[in-house]
Amino acid sequence: MSWFLSCVAPRRKAYKRLSARAPLSFGTEFLSVKEYMMKAKATLDAGLPFISDSNKVYIITGNESADMDSFVSALIFGYLTMCKYIKEGQESVLSEKKPSGLTDVGAFMSIINIPRDELMLRPDIMFILEKLDLPMDSLIFKEDILKADIKPEFTYWGLTDHNKMTGELAMLYDKRVVSIIDHHEDEGYSWSADPRIIEVVGSCTSLVTQYFKEGWLMDEPLWPDNDTTALLCLAPLLIDTYNFTLKVTDTDIYMRDFLLELLKYSNYILSDPYYFADNYYMQLIEAKRNVDNFTLRDHFRKDYKEWTEWNGLKLGMCSLVVRLDWIACRFSDEFWCGMESWAVERNGLDVVALLTAFDVDGMLNREVLLWVRNPDLIPVFDKVIKEMEYRFTLMTLKNDGVLAPGYKPGFWAWSQLDTSASRKQIGPFLRGVLQNSHIKKIGY
Numbered sequence: 001m002s003w004f005l006s007c008v009a010p011r012r013k014a015y016k017r018l019s020a021r022a023p024l025s026f027g028t029e030f031l032s033v034k035e036y037m038m039k040a041k042a043t044l045d046a047g048l049p050f051i052s053d054s055n056k057v058y059i060i061t062g063n064e065s066a067d068m069d070s071f072v073s074a075l076i077f078g079y080l081t082m083c084k085y086i087k088e089g090q091e092s093v094l095s096e097k098k099p100s101g102l103t104d105v106g107a108f109m110s111i112i113n114i115p116r117d118e119l120m121l122r123p124d125i126m127f128i129l130e131k132l133d134l135p136m137d138s139l140i141f142k143e144d145i146l147k148a149d150i151k152p153e154f155t156y157w158g159l160t161d162h163n164k165m166t167g168e169l170a171m172l173y174d175k176r177v178v179s180i181i182d183h184h185e186d187e188g189y190s191w192s193a194d195p196r197i198i199e200v201v202g203s204c205t206s207l208v209t210q211y212f213k214e215g216w217l218m219d220e221p222l223w224p225d226n227d228t229t230a231l232l233c234l235a236p237l238l239i240d241t242y243n244f245t246l247k248v249t250d251t252d253i254y255m256r257d258f259l260l261e262l263l264k265y266s267n268y269i270l271s272d273p274y275y276f277a278d279n280y281y282m283q284l285i286e287a288k289r290n291v292d293n294f295t296l297r298d299h300f301r302k303d304y305k306e307w308t309e310w311n312g313l314k315l316g317m318c319s320l321v322v323r324l325d326w327i328a329c330r331f332s333d334e335f336w337c338g339m340e341s342w343a344v345e346r347n348g349l350d351v352v353a354l355l356t357a358f359d360v361d362g363m364l365n366r367e368v369l370l371w372v373r374n375p376d377l378i379p380v381f382d383k384v385i386k387e388m389e390y391r392f393t394l395m396t397l398k399n400d401g402v403l404a405p406g407y408k409p410g411f412w413a414w415s416q417l418d419t420s421a422s423r424k425q426i427g428p429f430l431r432g433v434l435q436n437s438h439i440k441k442i443g444y
């Protein structure tokens with residue numbers, strides 16, 4: 001457009017550009033995190049009455065483990081994106097600035113990618129909801145989304161803490177992913193997503209914090225809820241890095257310091273911010289370890305991963321936050337039949353491994369229990385046990401009762417001296433053993 005034409009361009013044209021952004025069903029006022037959650041749930045409960053091709057719903061989800069990192073990164077990414085959206089909407093009206101990004105979004109919602117009845121297995125999330133006065137009954141679970149039966153073409157999806165959609169959601173919506181922020185290995189999907197940030201850091205929430213950093217620093221912050229957002233973001237950073245002792249990168253440290261700086265003048269921090277962070281970490285860990293009401297099955301299903309190999313052999317791995325002797329003592333009589341029924345419930349596991357991680361005087365401890373349930377596989381494992389013990393520095397656990405060595409055929413229990421190895425290393429080792437054997441699957 002020439003200079004002359006731009007001077008005389010009718011205002012009507014500018015107006016037309018502005019109205020290109022879909023009206024937000026959430027309104028144009030800034031919402032707190034709490035209000036965001038409530039609005040999103042109410043909108044879903046009302047059956048998304050506004051939804052259309054030009055008024056889509058933008059759904060943000062973490063991964064299926066739904067740990068603190070997944071929960072917070074999805075909640076914060078959804079909330080802050082919505083706030084940016086509202087701000088841009090206001091600005092575009094004032095300055096005739098064209099809105100950037102997606103212009104056909106009418107609502108945002110962050111979801112938690114588990115069935116509702118599994119929330120009780122995540123006491124740290126329940127703790128933070130209560131601490132920050134966020135409404136538990138406004139959480140949106142996987143089944144709520146499936147039940148709402150939203151047409152894929154009326155949705156956009158954002159993934160946090162994973163970069164490839166999984167499970168039932170993927171069958172419907174995996175073509176609709178428009179944004180990814182994650183710290184796992186890049187699985188190479190959704191190349192047009194924007195942002196598409198995949199970097200190895202301790203906590204995915206570090207990357208989300210970094211992405212929105214400018215928004216916190218503006219003269220008029222983009223969101224009204226600085227304390228809540230900063231406290232939320234800090235929680236997974238502390239948990240995932242074991243209070244900055246493991247898996248820490250410079251980004252995590254930088255983001256922790258940034259968040260603490262934001263909180264410095266809040267009512268939460270009365271003296272040294274690092275003292276506050278230590279304290280906050282202790283509270284979160286204490287909540288996470290509060291498993292008093294758990295059944296044995298709850299312990300198994302809390303943080304569970306499973307693999308089926310090419311030959312049909314199945315490995316199930318449960319990560320526990322309590323020590324083996326504690327669990328064996330608490331569930332002594334039902335321990336082995338509980339293991340058996342878990343293996344059956346999971347459609348016939350050939351090998352079950354329990355990995356424990358717990359704190360003793362601020363030091364991380366780990367143990368491994370391996371149960372080769374398929375009797376044909378026991379001789380196969382007999383041959384690799386020495387190598388496994390060497391690889392992960394495993395020391396036979398001194399124990400009696402149901403965990404005594406030899407109590408059950410094909411069962412070993414160790415204390416793991418090299419605590420740097422986790423499921424990410426032990427899983428592939430066990431899978432390798434299964435993949436290389438020519439044993440028939442156990443069935444049920």
Ligand SMILES: [Mn+2]
Nearest residue numbers: 069070161204
């Ligand atoms: Mn994570």
